[in-house]
Amino acid sequence: MILTGVLLAVIGLGLVGWFAARARARLLYTGRGSMHSMPGYHGWHMALWILVPGLLTWAVWSGIMPGLVNGAVMADPAAAQLPAEEMHRAAILAEAQTLAANPDAVAFDAKSQALAEPMRAAQTRFGFMGAALILIAALAGGGYGFTRVRARFPARTHVERAVLALLLAASLMAILTTFGIVASLLFEAGLFFKDVSPIAFLTGTHWAPGNARGVDIDGNFGAVPLFWGTIYIGAIIAMLVAIPLGLMSAIYLTQYASSTVRKWIKPTLEILAGIPTVVYGYFAALTVAPIIRDFAGSLGMANPSTESALAAGLVMGVMIIPFVSSMADDALAAVPRAMSDGSLALGATRSETIKKVLLPAALPGIVAGVMLAISRAIGETMIVVMAAGASARLSANPFDSMTTVTYQIVQMLTGDQEFNSPKTLSAFALGLVLFVVTLILNIIALRVVKRFREAYE
């Protein structure tokens, strides 16, 4: 509470500092060339000197204050009653916190009632202490900043340096995110691999985390059926749909369609890519899967399941069509017109030119596009969650229900589970595999695309 007020105060101070420094700089202005920087920059310089120390102190104090408060409360005689067990103790402290903030609330545990008063006192004490520190930091910074408002002071250079630092920080977010992904996946997967051997995980063919206990644990975490399901649905069935349809659409649009037709059809096709995956999943489950089940039944299969690899793969393929199409479009457009002119001038028909000259020339770009499409398909979650099923099996029958890596990640992490069980952690191991595979596909594809573009430039 106090800290929020102080935050507003610091921002207010910054505003005051901005006006004050600007006004003072204006007074210093005696004519053209008399100042290094415009008064506005002096204002910004001053405001930065107030805000940066103030906000930094605020952030640091917000981070350490809960620890200090808890420490003080634990030192209170009432805390001697607390159970030694970590989780229980944390729950009581959390409840005391709620009681301290809201005196009308009713305590669930009497122990927390006793702690509420010391908690409130500690919060107030440390809150005021922090507020004082923060204000001192902001005012000290502001005081220093104000002394720098001089005619020859290069305020603009200093402000611009701060702007550049901000820009750099923003672009480092990307690295930080990548690092965060790698670190969290590695860390949690590392915990998993303490219990389960990586070899059993990567080569085992039996997946039944529910049965995994004790000595038997390795045998029930064999992820091969998951990998197979993922590849079968995402890289085989979906691609059998997406590659021919996407490629032929791109060929028709770039080589045959008039510019008017192209102008209308292309964005319409792109709508397919903009539909949320949960909608595709629902469509697959509601409409496509029953049709496929009935079809399987008519083929004489006994008890065909509603959930099938074919339903999920088919719908996923449709989702990927615009993606393949636009990658192929780019690849075809990158082939110089001179190539097709050369072929047409020899008396080749359009389709001969496309099949024998354009497609071979565009092949690297198209292959890269397909790799990106596969990477997208195997990472796709909602469609398989809603239409592919949960049974981990190694089957080549497209009418069978199959499960995938993404499905199992969702399965392992939803519902009531304790977090540190191997079952939950296996989601991170699966995530790690998925991340590594898509990363490799993406890097190779982006590189091929880049080299391919350069070849024709």
Added chain:
Amino acid sequence: MNSPDWNSPAAAKRLARRHAAERRFKLIGLGAILLSLAFLALLLFIMMHSGLGGLSWGFLSGSDSTDPHVAGIWSATKGSILTMLVTLVLSFPMGVLAAIYLEEFAPRSRWIEWVEVSINNLAAVPSIIFGLLGLAVFLNTMDLPRSSPLVGGLTLALMTMPVIVISGRNAIKAVPPSIRDAALAVGASKVQAVFHHVLPLALPGIMTGTIIGMARALGETAPLLMIGMRAFIVTPPGGVTDPSSVLPMQIFLWSDEIDKAFVQNTSAAIIVLLAFLLAMNGLAIYLRNKFEVRW
């Protein structure tokens, strides 16, 4: 080499065969497009057919319920709005600043190359991985409130930022160097030239990219499953730290209901979601056509 006789019956037959192949090929292309469009039409038709009847004021303003006839989508819609606000507030400034830095100021160094590779890859990382990141970092390490628009927005912001950076860079790249030169020539500093002249000209392009990125985030479900936004929410969230659901998640939850009456709810919610997305994409196209200057 004697000149071939183009008028011989054999040559004519061969030509006819080649032209037939040409027509076949063209038809296959047309067929591919029509098939894709037919699928789109079927999907939209089925959603409309089974959902339009469910759209009513009560549906739009109500909250989730176990009774399909009183269940509504306002709580999920409000959750979506709050989540998108968090996403936008974080990813837009970050993305634009990063794009400016990379396009205008970054030195050609190994570090910057890493940043670029990183951004290109993040744009292609499966969304569920971002969910795992959110779970491990925001929930387990930072102890932020589970199921909240705050955590959902943070997660989606990390996912959206690369999209904004990439479109932002393209928009900035499209501003001709002569504009920068003109500003520098009247004595502006590099920072002033970029913020006063280049950025305003690139803004429509950046906005278009941002809206498209936001539309993708709005339809995203998988990463939010990871951070527990699949809760049964009967009261609309009051703030970004309250437990909340989002529209796609509501669709997912209803699609799992046994009660057949939920089919109408699910389809109606899909219509609402698609309407939002259509509006966003329409806005993006409008912005692009209205403000984009061709150099």
Added chain:
Amino acid sequence: MTETKLTARNVDVFYGPKKAIDNVSIDIDNGIVTAFIGPSGCGKSTFLRSLNRMNDTIAGARVTGEILLDGEDIYAPTMDPVALRARVGMVFQKPNPFPKSIYENIAYGPRIHGLAGNKADLDVIIEQSLTKAGLWDEVKDRLMDAGTALSGGQQQRLCIARAIAVSPEVILMDEPCSALDPIATAKIEELIDELKENYAIVIVTHSMQQAARVSQRTAFFHLGNLVEYGETSEIFTNPREEKTKDYITGRYG
């Protein structure tokens, strides 16, 4: 000794609403080289591309009037542009070998038109074409190397060999030397001189010297009009039209 191979009568070419060629009539004879000259943008390449209907591939392009090949209207509905282009070959400004081997580059045309019954026939066609294009000795040991790996001049001769391989009657050349160095240019010009025995050759060039060196007849185009057409020696020494004279003496261009 010469016979008329191509006849154009009152030909207009439009790109959308814009008229690029205005009422051109010309006879092109067998066994000689005809040069089209004129300042850039005068329509000489546009007219050349209408002689084998390559303009069909440009959206919005339209040709009116009559163009006859051996008396047959090439824009008649019965005329198949595919068969026409096999008879009227073309060489482009920039060498454009396919990204395939030298062998495959030449084999492409005969294969699509079914000119070779078997591999041996095809090999004969390839050797003959490359020999005629003066490239055989340079590449006979590396027929499977990429065509794009050759030098610029060799690439252009490969493109000429590719055109010859389908036994055309006319060869159209659109500034074939503009991307080449002087030595490669000299080789191509020598080759054109040899080839004219068997084909009607039309060459578009922006170099008057080249036109004077290789052609027997010259047509001067200006702003989409055919200003003057006659024996090359006449045009260069004694032009009838004032405009031709101005261009040849370098007053504009």
